[in-house]
Amino acid sequence: MIRPPFTPLLTLGIIALLLGSAPTLALEGDASAPIEVEANRLDLDDRAGTAVYTGDVDIRQGSMQLTGDRVEIRRNDQGLLTLATATGDRAYIEQKPAPDEPMVRGWGRTIVYHVAERRIELIDRAELHQGGDTFDGGYLEYFLDRRVVQARADAEGVEGRQRVRMTLEPEQQDGQ
Template sequence: MKALIPALLLVLPLAAMAQNTSSQSQAPIEVEADRLDLDQRAGTAVYTGDVDIRQGPMQLRGDRVEIQRNDAGELSRAIATGERAYLRHQGEGQDGPMEGWGRRVIYHVAERRVELIDQAELTQNDDRFTGGRLEYFIDREVVQARSDVEGSQTQRIRMTLQPEQ
């Protein structure tokens, strides 16, 4: 039972991934994976094999998902990798969810910033961005795009923005 408690401490802070409203942060966290490798000293949990992590309006999927915590034991980063790693977030008051794909998806918890890297794609409502690297700042609803990705060929930035209704 003692070994289970540190594992839960790595998973439970995923509540920080959802927008901080009482109904969302109180939603259960559901994790599905084929394997879990836990390193308590390093503060990491690595899930592999068709990983699907959900809590309320937040979902993170990948072939591999690594959860990292800081020295205080709080979730600092979640890194999903795979051919089409995926992150979905529906903020309170938003018309539709933000959905992002890439070969690597990094969620920086304290900054509430998402990096989508290599064959990156980001959609919100009918607006769509693609490129080598996209960054999305959740609270400010700001997108930054770049065409270059280290170790890969240039992936030009493309945008489709729908007119206001």
């Protein structure tokens, strides 16, 4: 199979947009950190604006990590990343918002990252850990900039209800 010489650069550019598009949330060095991608297969369709990685996919840049059995990255006509979707038995996303804040971690059978909106959807067996707080349910939505969580017991296309559960850690007061 003959690939145009720009294909690897385009792929890395798409990933850079995915992982480096959030400098206000991520650690300052994340956007300039090297991008590491591991997968068993890559199918790139430049005209459709998609890159599909399959087989134990692991994408990392700085403190951000996105994993799944399959990760699809979509971009618009201007070449800007619009959507990243990770699927698998337990797809995973994590990022450290700031040096003094704990890692934010999320799981689900499907994870959808809406880049422009800076919003993450965790679907089916969804779980989010933010500091000492945990959220579980059929569907969780996390707004990165506002650090807002919305949860539901059911998700579209998912059979059965997965009740929303939360564990909230109390604020620690000085001297305790």
